[in-house]
Amino acid sequence: GAGVSQSPSNKVTEKGKDVELRCDPISGHTALYWYRQSLGQGLEFLIYFQGNSAPDKSGLPSDRFSAERTGGSVSTLTIQRTQQEDSAVYLCASSLGGANVLTFGAGSRLTVL
Amino acid sequence: QQQVKQSPQSLIVQKGGISIINCAYENTAFDYFPWYQQFPGKGPALLIAIRPDVSEKKEGRFTISFNKSAKQFSLHIMDSQPGDSATYFCAAFWIYKYIFGTGTRLKVLA
Numbered sequence: 001g002a003g004v005s006q007s008p009s010n011k012v013t014e015k016g017k018d019v020e021l022r023c024d025p026i027s028g029h030t031a032l033y034w035y036r037q038s039l040g041q042g043l044e045f046l047i048y049f050q051g052n053s054a055p056d057k058s059g060l061p062s063d064r065f066s067a068e069r070t071g072g073s074v075s076t077l078t079i080q081r082t083q084q085e086d087s088a089v090y091l092c093a094s095s096l097g098g099a100n101v102l103t104f105g106a107g108s109r110l111t112v113l
Numbered sequence: 114q115q116q117v118k119q120s121p122q123s124l125i126v127q128k129g130g131i132s133i134i135n136c137a138y139e140n141t142a143f144d145y146f147p148w149y150q151q152f153p154g155k156g157p158a159l160l161i162a163i164r165p166d167v168s169e170k171k172e173g174r175f176t177i178s179f180n181k182s183a184k185q186f187s188l189h190i191m192d193s194q195p196g197d198s199a200t201y202f203c204a205a206f207w208i209y210k211y212i213f214g215t216g217t218r219l220k221v222l223a
Contacts, residue, residue, distance in 0.1 A: 004156070031209065042119075042215035043157070043202060056210065091156055099145035099164075099206050104156030 002026075004105035006092050012111045013082055021077045021108045025094030029103075032075050034067060035091045037107070043091065049075060050097065082112045115140060117205050119214025126221050132190040134217045136203035139184065145206035148177065148188050149213075150199050157202055161188070193221045 005024040013019050025032050034046040045059040049069045060066070064083075069075040079086055089107040118137045126132045136146075147162035163170045163177040163186065170177045176189040190197055198221050203214040 033211070035213075043213040045210065045212070048209055050209070093156070097209070101159050102147070102211060104149075104158065106154070106156050 004092055004094055004103050006090075006105035006108050008108055009106065010109045010111075012113065014113055015084060016081055018078065018080045019082055019110060021079075021090050021092075021110070023075045023077070023092030023094075023105060025073060025075070025092070026103055027073075029094035029096055030072065031095045031097040031100075032069060033093045033095075033102070034075070034077050035093065036061075037089045037091055039088075046077070046090075079110075082110075084112050086110060087112045115212055117203060117212050117214045119203050119217060121217060122215070123218040124220070126193045126219065128193065128195060128221055128223055130193050130221075132188075132193045132197065132219055132221070134188045134201055134203070134219075135185065136187065136205075136214050137183075137185045138205050138212075140205070140207065141184070143205035143207045143212075146177070146179065146186050147204050147206070147211075148175075149202045149204060151202065151216075152199050160201070190219075193219075195221045195223045197221050 007022045032049040035043040047067050048056040051072045052069050064080045067077045089109050091107045093102045093104040095102045148160045149157035150160045151157040161172050161175045174191045179186045201217045204211045
């Protein structure tokens with residue numbers, strides 16, 4: 001596609017529920033990243049995919065967080081048993097790899113009540 | 114060592130003035146330094162970027178100054194406009210990883 005698409009754009013959930021956030025990267029982009037942006041904060045690295053593999057998962061905050069990528073394209077970030085501290089904007093970005101332009105989606109705003 | 118320190122946290126500038134945002138890093142392996150601009154409700158978008166083999170890069174009203182020995186780089190916005198009001202992030206890249214600064218919220222007064 002023309003840009004990175006993320007869905008849903010907004011998600012309100014209750015504490016303890018599971019949520020799935022989806023990212024459709026730019027076609028042909030082999031590198032895919034997930035970042036978390038808390039209110040007024042910077043961009044916190046979560047995970048990096050090269051193709052379908054995730055060589056760096058070091059930023060995932062806990063084992064409640066997981067992500068996968070299929071077909072070298074779509075990625076899903078799953079948060080199990082959500083907590084209020086998980087409330088944030090989750091940003092997906094993709095690139096051709098290496099020091100190429102990183103293109104971000106508009107983000108998925110997650111609110112955990 | 115993986116951190117990128119960004120300052121100031123917020124900045125207010127009069128229209129037509131110069132906005133300056135500074136970043137510092139420790140890891141000398143970083144080899145690409147982009148700046149991203151983010152408007153409310155949008156994802157960050159690449160503004161301008163520099164590699165460490167040059168000391169300055171200019172694109173329109175935006176200039177990156179890079180000081181390799183001091184491990185510092187800065188964004189200068191000349192003739193700042195109200196439309197430049199946004200959050201700016203510096204970043205440093207190494208192998209595959211982008212490390213972002215904490216962001217600077219810029220407000221340009223009309």
